[in-house]
Amino acid sequence: MTTMRSWRLRHRPVGDIKDSDLELVSEPVPSLADGEFLVRTVYLSLDPTNRIWMSDMDQYMPPVEIGDIMRGGVAGVVVESRNPRFKVGDTVSGLGGWADYFVSDGSMLSPMPPAPGVPLAVQFGLFSLIGPTAYFGLLDIGQPKPGETVVVSAAAGAVGSLVGQIAKIKGCRVIGIAGSDGKCRWITEELGFDGAINYKRENVGARLDELCPNGIDVNFENVGGEIMEAVMQRMNNYSRMPLCGLISTYNDTEPAPGPRTWPLILMRRIKVQGFIVLDFLPRIAECIADLGKWLAQGRLKVRVDVRHGLENAIATVRELYSGGNTGKLLLQVGPE
């Protein structure tokens, strides 16, 4: 019997995630029941929502229970199978655990289609959950029209950097809000955003006034808090606000008050709609087709920020909340 390492949740974090909130343990690789298969983890996707799953806040799926292996987005290889749909050697992605190996019955995993010439990390980072989040949130809920102004927060993050590029493909003016001059340069100079605001150094409201002279038609919201209020104050009549994340509040120890801009939803007939990418999985094919085409055409640039070693999972996930990553943050746990 071989052993593996896994991160088990010991305490629900209060504020920032502490080292002692999870424990890296060594334990036997689990054995399989009929219908199950064993996946060796290659990449672990570290995402803002991880902090939600560690908490017991009201959330969109059950939280991770104390003592359980931490849930995570994963890409990996099937190494043992008692499920006819998943064969040894298949590459799969979906929801698994922060561990060297994990067992699945296939319900939260899909095979990754072959993508010649595309590195596995890019394929995972783009197609698995992040690309569909940006795609469906922006296009289905945001409904951007050519010539409209789109603002996206956490714009140099995994989702935000795609949202801005897709909005450009759709003919919009795109302004991104990010947390460093380097990130702002990346999204304007490399990704083609029309403007960027460094919220740590600039007055967000004043800069929005300069960069969005016709107001804001779509606010793709990843952050919440005061930055969200500054954007909402400049949203137009009939504008749309896909609510994708509220990362600025996930480490709060008290429930944050809602935005003081709430009455504007009424006065300006704004649509605010929350969404979770899992709701769109039945329609994933249309998304993959478009993203794959844009990637092949060079119109979509994907940056993966790959770190290494399962033992670094906590330190790495914390970077999401301090702004340490640019693009999609991945942790490589084992060889491809």
Next chain:
Amino acid sequence: MTTMRSWRLRHRPVGDIKDSDLELVSEPVPSLADGEFLVRTVYLSLDPTNRIWMSDMDQYMPPVEIGDIMRGGVAGVVVESRNPRFKVGDTVSGLGGWADYFVSDGSMLSPMPPAPGVPLAVQFGLFSLIGPTAYFGLLDIGQPKPGETVVVSAAAGAVGSLVGQIAKIKGCRVIGIAGSDGKCRWITEELGFDGAINYKRENVGARLDELCPNGIDVNFENVGGEIMEAVMQRMNNYSRMPLCGLISTYNDTEPAPGPRTWPLILMRRIKVQGFIVLDFLPRIAECIADLGKWLAQGRLKVRVDVRHGLENAIATVRELYSGGNTGKLLLQVGPE
């Protein structure tokens, strides 16, 4: 030259509307330019939004300017005309002024179609702005499906009492929140709501738990504040929230914080959408046809709460914020 009485805005109210915020003045009936016509006011519609127009808060149309005649919903009769579309004797409704007479070029007024057997007050109260507000807000934005649970606040008010009845016609379970036992009896015993909560006497959250065992699918929001938070806490995944009014906050002297339930919009994929009935006027015919049919069938009951005398406008409008009215509040200014 004859004279008329008009209410002119003297100060923007701070908190509750004070007597000194508007002044009843006597002034000449205005003369007409080409294309204009003169309307004698019969009924004045008193609505929560009046308080918004008196303020300079961010709002959906320009506020009433200091010194101007207060804007109001009106039904009246054309008594003089230099506009070929509006003839002397026509009954019209739309936006006019708090005055015995007002001049219009027809841009904010429509002729009222003949409605045999329906009193003018009912016709005005139902078809002019209130019915379409309930109809389009509930059906277009709320998208209720048979068997779903609909909650409406200010449920014994003009809009709320119609929303609940339309939701019943559409096969929903309907719970209303109102401010007195009498109002609660009216909406359950007369209008057919499945349940009612007297928010002044009962714990709204606990009662919602009892009355909405399957959660809430549509929250037609008229009120805001803590009642809205209690409803939002019980909204289901993929639920809808037409945002029609926030009457509990209109008299606030400081901007109210937003709802602490804001993150639930994300976690439960709620759609919150503000709307103003004026946006739906191009589609008014479909609404009038349905409302008229339901009224004729006895499936829709309309209660008008008619007060008398233009001089009582301020005292009457204040009742909206203290819960003094049941059904549509009208002020009769002159004979039909």
